[in-house]
């Protein structure tokens with residue numbers, strides 16, 4: 215029986231051919247020196263389809279979630295990779311074929327999986343309350359054991375929440391350890407309802423608020439400050455009739471304004487105000503904070519049009535990414551102003567994405583940003599590796615928002631970075647002082663390595679290159695799990 219992945223850009227090439235690997239490797243090869251104060255795990259997740267798409271083709275975002283863990287211990291790094299055992303993965307393993315159709319369209323699924331969670335758990339993996347939460351924004355989280363990566367099951371916070379969508383980008387309050395999260399399309403596919411949750415550091419729900427969005431648009435990421443949560447509402451909308459008819463979940467709306475929903479964290483009911491901005495695209499938020507005069511400042515990469523070519527507008531048109539103006543932007547929202555117009559200025563004028571702040575400053579005024587950059591002025595070896603793939607970034611960068619200084623590293627004309635994660639050098643090190651950890655794909659060689667950068671000298675290149683004997687497909691998001699007692703794979707601590 216033939217079992218072949220399609221020869222499309224979503225399933226081929228060094229970045230997007232499925233990896234489909236589960237297993238573990240002790241003591242990866244290391245070039246350079248892994249800092250001894252890095253003690254814990256870097257965990258991240260990739261959409262990585264186990265089976266070829268049921269309908270013959272699919273988008274990258276619909277792959278099964280495969281979690282990678284790099285465990286750092288005394289300069290050594292162990293590696294483990296394991297799929298999230300979602301309901302859909304277990305069903306398709308039993309059938310030995312994909313049973314799911316169009317992305318986020320359960321009406322196109324095989325009847326045998328009707329009623330099962332549609333989650334791929336493929337977007338982010340977040341440590342919380344002693345577990346890892348594997349997240350996909352259309353479904354509840356999946357909980358995983360942080361040590362074994364065993365899937366513990368769908369997680370509704372011990373029956374404290376109903377079966378609602380749950381963002382892949384929850385925020386952890388750096389002071390209280392609380393987790394703040396939301397779900398959109400929360401009362402059913404294409405509904406305008408948003409639910410916002412807060413849980414204390416022990417996972418006890420302390421707040422649940424429901425509001426309505428002005429349209430059923432995508433809300434992929436959000437921001438949290440001490441007094442507000444801010445929802446960036448993307449003019450890429452869901453329509454139930456279209457979805458019931460087997461169509462795409464999202465469709466770009468070039469005539470719709472971008473919106474920011476500002477919800478008070480203090481009011482009992484859904485006290486939300488929607489600000490407007492010109493039509494634009496956004497995926498992630500760097501951070502947000504409140505000024506002394508009450509204004510909210512929110513930094514995020516943005517583009518002048520739709521980057522997600524796989525969610526085109528109604529007539530099927532999509533824009534070429536290189537024709538769009540992309541930048542890191544600073545938005546100002548004034549809850550006390552009579553105008554609902556958001557103000558914007560440019561912080562960094564080049565295409566950038568996967569922004570990370572120092573996690574100790576979430577919701578607070580920040581000075582340092584880490585991100586991937588696509589600098590079109592740098593060489594690109596198209597003759598060797600073909601056209602630039604989706605999410606190709608050729609620099610990893612540290613941007614000092616105080617001085618405007620950019621400290622960046624270019625690895626080569628056939629190399630692509632994956633999302634960086636910041637790790638503080640110590641609990642009390644200054645903001646932005648620490649390490650950047652990121653996967654780096656060498657597209658010409660078809661190899662992947664994990665690099666460790668010192669944030670104070672990014673342009674010098676990695677202090678350690680941790681070599682994988684296999685190629686990892688492009689992932690989405692990851693995080694550092696601090697563990698001063700980490701012992702690595704299969705090693706039992708003397709205190710156990």
Ligand SMILES: [Fe+2]
Nearest residue numbers: 382434498691
């Ligand atoms: Fe994301």
